[in-house]
Amino acid sequence: MIDLHGYGPRLAEGALVTVEVAVLSLVLSVILGLLTASAKMSRSWFLHRLGTLYTTVIRGIPDLVLMLLLFFGGQMGVNVITDWLYYQFDIDIFININEFVAGVLTIGLIFGAYMGETFRGAFLAVEYGQIEAARAYGMNHWLVFKRVRFPQMMRHALPGLSNNWMVLLKTTALVSVIGLSDMVRIASEASKSTREPFTFMLLVGAVYLAIASVSEWGFARLQKRYSVGFGEAD
């Protein structure tokens, strides 16, 4: 067995933080992605521009800069809003933009933009006649989405979604720069104090790889599930 010099439990905690950040960012980015795709396909000029602006801004700014911006600038912004709410409406809330929240928000925002593109392409790939049929049978917008658009879109979205997730997972390592004790940060502390960087970085790499492999397996199953009815070739 490799000797972790007592860092085992802390590394496990760090791994948990990494997974939490990754999963919450994924959820946020999927929601943002669906909203962005809808905005870009909307016939409202304003929503369309808003969606485009979001994607352009996110793509143009380095991930690290965005994270620092949100971490340091975010709390100031939130304070302005909560102060205003307090003085105008006597609503007293306190929102703390800590490292965790800033990390999830940044990564969610970044990947929301990429997911938006993935989902837009996927929505457009759904055969229009089937959506019309859903409308013709009395489904409202929500039902059309839930029962036809979404399940059919997923087949086209999953390859891109899976790709984005793999990159997102690795991007979580960025949260260590704003001081969040994720797996990478704890491993680098351990490396320094034990002077055995190789042991700890190899371990961290292996954990990332394990998560990625499990996800790949999961995505393959999802792909299978959402391809039901479409034959093998598709």
Added chain:
Amino acid sequence: MAATPLPLEVRNITKRFGETEVLKGLSLQAHKGDVITLIGASGSGKSTFLRCMNLLEQPNEGELLVHGEEIQFKQTRHGREPADWNQVVRMRAKLSMVFQSFNLWAHMTLLENVIEAPVHVLGKSKKEAIEHARALLERVGLADRADYYPAQMSGGQQQRGAIARALAMDPEVMLFDEPTSALDPELVGDVLKVMRDLADEGRTMIVVTHEMAFARDVSTQVLYLHQGIVEEAGPPAEVLDTPRSERLKQFLAPKH
């Protein structure tokens, strides 16, 4: 005043796509049990007319009454639109449409396709919907295909499945848009047979078709459309056997 309201009434519908007016004031009254066929050359506006009846297209002018209830419209930036989408959803549930390209939902089995709208739109219990669906599939000759996906069925089977899906709504009126045009010739007969049965049992149907024998045998009324207006209308014996206009004579003449 009629004792019971008409299943479907359309008054003076016009429709423009950009600058081109493709429907120039079309009306239609469907009484219970009527089979109204719409014939006309390609591009004459048959599909658009049919699609205006369940508001897949928004007519620019005109009125639409489903079972006596008038659909409310309002003017918006994007043109005239239904004022109340809940009303539209309600009226669509009373009119089921059968499409030229079937449009069965590809990710659901045939049985799932048939129970989908009864369960999720009409709020029927799943058990009841499945029982009804099985009876309907039996009726269109697809009892053994319930668990197949659309991609695993022939065009003719898909279209009969689509008719079962339409029947599952217990519709007031069924709308058919060239239901046999996308089919291989040898598959057309089965679909027409199902439609003849429906006509015989007194279903109210509006059918866009190029099948003249079908139109002659089952329609109560035939409308001949030309460039967005009804050029001739009447019982099939009149319109199909003694056409007045040169154009309709040409249209009906056997093609070589």
